[in-house]
Amino acid sequence: MPVVVPLAEIKKALAAIDPIPLIEEGFVAYSRGEVVVPPVGELVFNDPPGDVHIKYGYIKGDDFYVIKIASGFYDNPKLGLPSGDGLMLVFSRKTGVLEAILLDEGYLTNLRTAVAGAVVAKYLAPREVTAVGIVGAGVQGRMQLDWLRRVRKFEEAVVWGVNEEELVAYRRDMESPGLKIRTTLRAEKVAAAANLIVTCTPATAPVLKAEWIRPGTHITAVGSDTAAKQELDAAILARADRVVVDSLSQSELRGEVYQAVNAGAIGRDRLVELGRVIGDQKLWRASESETTVADLTGVAVQDIQISKAVWLAIRPAVWSAPKAT
Amino acid sequence: MPVVVPLAEIKKALAAIDPIPLIEEGFVAYSRGEVVVPPVGELVFNDPPGDVHIKYGYIKGDDFYVIKIASGFYDNPKLGLPSGDGLMLVFSRKTGVLEAILLDEGYLTNLRTAVAGAVVAKYLAPREVTAVGIVGAGVQGRMQLDWLRRVRKFEEAVVWGVNEEELVAYRRDMESPGLKIRTTLRAEKVAAAANLIVTCTPATAPVLKAEWIRPGTHITAVGSDTAAKQELDAAILARADRVVVDSLSQSELRGEVYQAVNAGAIGRDRLVELGRVIGDQKLWRASESETTVADLTGVAVQDIQISKAVWLAIRPAVWSAPKAT
Numbered sequence: 001m002p003v004v005v006p007l008a009e010i011k012k013a014l015a016a017i018d019p020i021p022l023i024e025e026g027f028v029a030y031s032r033g034e035v036v037v038p039p040v041g042e043l044v045f046n047d048p049p050g051d052v053h054i055k056y057g058y059i060k061g062d063d064f065y066v067i068k069i070a071s072g073f074y075d076n077p078k079l080g081l082p083s084g085d086g087l088m089l090v091f092s093r094k095t096g097v098l099e100a101i102l103l104d105e106g107y108l109t110n111l112r113t114a115v116a117g118a119v120v121a122k123y124l125a126p127r128e129v130t131a132v133g134i135v136g137a138g139v140q141g142r143m144q145l146d147w148l149r150r151v152r153k154f155e156e157a158v159v160w161g162v163n164e165e166e167l168v169a170y171r172r173d174m175e176s177p178g179l180k181i182r183t184t185l186r187a188e189k190v191a192a193a194a195n196l197i198v199t200c201t202p203a204t205a206p207v208l209k210a211e212w213i214r215p216g217t218h219i220t221a222v223g224s225d226t227a228a229k230q231e232l233d234a235a236i237l238a239r240a241d242r243v244v245v246d247s248l249s250q251s252e253l254r255g256e257v258y259q260a261v262n263a264g265a266i267g268r269d270r271l272v273e274l275g276r277v278i279g280d281q282k283l284w285r286a287s288e289s290e291t292t293v294a295d296l297t298g299v300a301v302q303d304i305q306i307s308k309a310v311w312l313a314i315r316p317a318v319w320s321a322p323k324a325t
Numbered sequence: 326m327p328v329v330v331p332l333a334e335i336k337k338a339l340a341a342i343d344p345i346p347l348i349e350e351g352f353v354a355y356s357r358g359e360v361v362v363p364p365v366g367e368l369v370f371n372d373p374p375g376d377v378h379i380k381y382g383y384i385k386g387d388d389f390y391v392i393k394i395a396s397g398f399y400d401n402p403k404l405g406l407p408s409g410d411g412l413m414l415v416f417s418r419k420t421g422v423l424e425a426i427l428l429d430e431g432y433l434t435n436l437r438t439a440v441a442g443a444v445v446a447k448y449l450a451p452r453e454v455t456a457v458g459i460v461g462a463g464v465q466g467r468m469q470l471d472w473l474r475r476v477r478k479f480e481e482a483v484v485w486g487v488n489e490e491e492l493v494a495y496r497r498d499m500e501s502p503g504l505k506i507r508t509t510l511r512a513e514k515v516a517a518a519a520n521l522i523v524t525c526t527p528a529t530a531p532v533l534k535a536e537w538i539r540p541g542t543h544i545t546a547v548g549s550d551t552a553a554k555q556e557l558d559a560a561i562l563a564r565a566d567r568v569v570v571d572s573l574s575q576s577e578l579r580g581e582v583y584q585a586v587n588a589g590a591i592g593r594d595r596l597v598e599l600g601r602v603i604g605d606q607k608l609w610r611a612s613e614s615e616t617t618v619a620d621l622t623g624v625a626v627q628d629i630q631i632s633k634a635v636w637l638a639i640r641p642a643v644w645s646a647p648k649a650t
């Protein structure tokens with residue numbers, strides 16, 4: 001029988017795991033072609049609006065394959081339910097035996113997404129951060145800010161949200177003696193103050209405009225993971241000195257790059273994959289004046305790396321292989 | 326929290342369910358375009374050999390979507406493990422909340438496959454069955470024989486297997502006062518005696534040859550569900566009066582029809598979808614002399630129908646919706 005691991009146990013296991021190097025190694029392996037990641041499985045619903053993504057695959061030579069299911073149902077908060085949900089399944093690569101059902105309720109997806117934001121910032125953000133900009137005051141907007149503190153020093157964050165209530169809650173949750181939170185309903189205020197911006201909304205029309213962005217800014221867009229979603233004006237990508245994607249193949253079908261290429265704003269020859277950036281110092285930010293963009297659609301290798309680490313931490317105490325009959 | 330349902334509970338729930346009309350309704354809805362079934366997700370492994378299929382989707386207007394994962398790892402029996410494994414996940418279509426994890430260990434996939442074989446036979450098999458032929462003496466070879474008894478009368482089955490041990494076991498398990506089991510290591514003996522044949526092997530080269538097949542025979546091929554697997558000589562499809570598939574779109578990528586079309590043996594214009602056959606008496610077997618073939622690659626709508634029925638049977642006693650926070 002597979003071991004069913006509830007979220008509380010997953011969080012306990014994570015306390016002893018540093019996911020940044022894990023996610024970095026995952027991206028590097030992915031860009032080297034060492035990871036089998038089939039196209040994302042997808043269901044998109046209209047009434048009520050929701051989407052479900054199935055991401056799966058394995059690292060060649062590894063002991064496990066992983067299937068991750070994550071959903072966003074954006075009217076759920078009206079029912080008092082979180083919009084995100086999900087689980088990760090860890091299987092033996094030798095026998096297909098399902099070893100673990102990680103009932104992470106979308107937490108591991110949120111975590112690996114936030115960690116990817118930190119990984120991007122480590123290589124592409126300016127050294128001197130005037131302020132961090134967070135566009136989207138939800139769960140991911142909180143986690144991105146937390147993880148950016150692991151790779152850059154900053155004392156202020158400017159946060160855009162869709163209403164005052166969520167901004168008040170954001171400031172209440174996130175402000176601390178070392179970190180001032182300013183909130184706004186006008187996204188241009190984020191761009192005016194911040195030179196390290198993360199967008200994490202389910203927007204289907206640009207929230208940030210190109211003319212607002214100051215030279216020397218880095219923007220990571222993590223919200224757009226379908227063909228319909230878009231957070232950045234295509235001209236932002238066109239004007240950037242560098243456009244990085246987590247997955248070249250996924251960027252053909254979804255995300256900011258998909259939108260910008262479709263609009264004729266950029267050519268695919270300008271794209272560099274994150275795993276290559278990590279492994280090649282020449283692709284890191286070269287000066288404080290560069291403007292850079294990273295478009296993250298979320299790759300199964302992140303799910304593989306994080307779920308495997310959690311399971312390997314828990315496994316010795318709980319796993320017994322199925323008995324031969 | 327989702328309800329985790331072990332196989333024993335699933336089997337209890339099935340005792341009160343007649344899956345034949347459920348699977349029929351599923352195929353009819355599918356062929357009418359009322360079911361959203363994205364392309365099958367797939368992982369194929371070589372060392373040891375195995376494949377994993379992710380089938381998922383929903384019936385429009387329904388309360389649930391279903392994600393099914395099933396694997397075949399063909400060296401598992403050497404380790405004393407069954408080759409097939411799997412689980413089905415039932416989610417609320419309105420919120421994305423995972424309601425049930427059906428740990429069916431591949432049983433529901435085996436069941437819905439066997440039921441599909443019975444549905445096909447109901448409409449396409451000869452009325453007078455001289456003997457049933459079963460090619461492949463594994464679990465599916467047993468279940469197909471069981472379910473064929475629901476739709477046709479017969480007193481003999483001729484069973485081909487890869488070795489005497491499995492054939493002895495098959496006869497021991499399946500022979501009964503009303504049913505004589507003959508076994509053989511030569512597949513042509515199956516074709517010589519039977520006019521209703523089901524192939525259920527993981528073969529990658531034809532097991533049945535066209536010259537062996539007698540006029541008036543119906544063959545259902547259920548084993549081939551990847552691009553590499555093949556059980557039937559392409560000429561069998563070429564010579565058939567009628568070639569039925571469970572899914573036109575899947576038959577472009579996998580199964581016997583994929584092989585036969587690739588070989589130039591048949592054109593796609595000859596194919597009819599099973600859901601259309603069920604709904605249109607003109608497409609049923611017209612005479613005892615027709616030779617017919619059905620190629621089943623397995624469609625998510627079968628998984629949706631069977632898992633939904635199991636969950637609806639169990640749900641009232643165990644389910645409590647997540648509380649609004």
